[in-house]
């Protein structure tokens with residue numbers, strides 16, 4: 092996927108004025124967050140499970156090489172193959188090699204964000220292999236030449252009408268705008284693809300060191316058809332997904348469905364362990380696991396290590412006011428929302444993504460809902476600091492911050508300035524009481540509104556309080 | 563080689579070299595301990611309680627339950643369901659306990675033991691366990707129960723005996739390891755209700771790529 096993160100501000104401005112997108116996003120806020128809240132209310136142990144999950148992930152990172160080594164041994168013992176890939180390029184090449192080795196012409200694909208990360212589809216196509224996305228959302232996007240805007244609900248930015256038009260154009264059937272009819276149509280069309288594919292590629296939610304198994308968590312069942320019908324099954328996964336044993340995996344499974352879609356459990360949780368056994372009548376004859384690093388090992392031991400705990404549940408974006416306002420495409424690369432604002436700079440460079448860690452209202456909602464308790468606001472702040480150190484911040488903002496530092500070191504001046512600027516901001520907000528433009532802070536206010544300061548400044552109130560006046 | 567490069571970077575980040583013998587032994591022991599993490603209290607019930615919980619959780623996940631007083635009732639109940647739906651072909655797992663039943667009640671409905679194919683309407687399989695915690699079925703691949711039966715047909719009929727119902731996932735893992743001490747079957751499927759998707763206009767629809775219907779024949783057993 093091409094990188095459009097440098098244009099975040101422009102993307103966001105356009106998104107805010109895109110009415111169909113705003114309609115889709117308006118609906119979105121009442122789905123996942125509401126379901127999550129309900130699921131959590133049904134599980135009194137949820138908060139304790141989060142603590143355990145955080146601690147277990149930390150333990151895994153400390154022993155990452157050991158668990159990965161064990162995982163590889165078990166995959167091999169079960170007749171599978173592990174391919175280690177440092178970079179996206181390595182991973183693309185490894186997958187192409189496997190496909191070419193088995194003479195593949197078509198490849199069906201389950202949903203995998205890592206495959207988006209390494210831009211797999213374009214690469215396969217360029218090498219004469221047809222990739223077919225089989226997750227319903229991903230399939231719609233592939234027909235439209237579009238990309239996911241959300242990590243678990245890739246087509247969340249589209250409305251029923253968009254899908255109706257797309258299917259009408261590509262399936263050559265009468266146009267229907269009934270979701271049930273549309274889904275049936277896709278089911279029929281894709282069935283043929285499942286059956287005729289030479290290779291099936293799926294992602295993985297976890298890798299189990301104990302058994303050499305990979306697991307996918309899906310609601311549609313496409314991932315299962317993808318891996319069961321073709322002769323070759325390739326799993327593509329990043330390295331931080333390994334867990335010690337099945338019990339540990341269960342801990343994360345209890346958190347994953349509830350945090351993401353708000354289900355008690357996702358419909359299909361499927362473990363894959365090696366190729367088909369001698370007496371099996373179906374299933375793949377070859378089993379490959381492509382393990383991708385792509386910058387993750389660089390995060391170990393740094394300020395960003397906590398991000399390696401991420402289980403890709405999407406709760407942070409589901410609850411993010413910025414994501415909810417501008418949608419996933421505005422972020423300009425594969426991973427949107429708060430988790431994307433931390434991961435993207437790591438993967439494509441802070442120079443190309445400096446706006447993302449600033450795309451925060453510092454409301455802290457993401458951290459509040461993250462099942463593995465990643466301190467996302469803090470990590471975004473780390474990127475802002477790094478960016479500032481590298482002088483990537485536009486000069487007006489830097490000038491503004493330097494100015495603030497100058498006044499902050501001079502208390503009397505600061506108090507005067509704060510009082511007069513509160514007055515100034517109230518004037519700017521007018522009757523609405525909300526400010527949608529601030530001079531020299533366009534980067535902040537172009538896609539945010541903020542309430543005008545009410546009443547006296549904090550310092551004034553503090554002084555009053557200290558002198559015993561509680562008004 | 564990429565593996566060495568990746569491991570070196572991880573180790574540099576962890577500020578250590580290759581793990582010590584003790585650290586490796588500790589991690590391996592952790593893997594082998596198979597110690598359950600925190601298991602929610604909801605599934606820690608007596609067996610009748612677990613059966614009740616399984617019933618309510620699987621129904622909540624939109625699975626259909628059909629009660630049988632004994633396994634011998636299965637052919638007539640399957641026939642009844644199929645006639646009601648207007649289906650005439652049943653693709654079945656090749657389990658001996660299924661084959662031994664008297665399938666005469668099927669009349670003109672055919673029952674064939676084979677892998678599933680595109681276009682099949684109905685499949686019938688057993689399962690290894692029912693997990694009360696979330697109303698989840700656990701199935702796995704094997705010579706007599708091809709995995710395509712669980713995913714390709716439009717409707718999946720599953721036979722579950724009450725004695726197969728356990729409380730939590732961890733109970734099912736223990737059972738699985740006992741049945742397969744050397745290595746897991748190629749695939750283990752945890753199934754909770756019929757397939758679904760909300761990818762079209764954020765409207766939840768049943769029947770995406772997997773079965774549109776999941777019917778559980780729950781067989782009573784004396785306690």
Ligand code: SF4
Pocket residue numbers: 400401402403404405406407408430457460461462463464465467
């Ligand atoms: S950062 Fe946390 S909330 Fe966001 S996707 Fe990852 S695990 Fe989920």
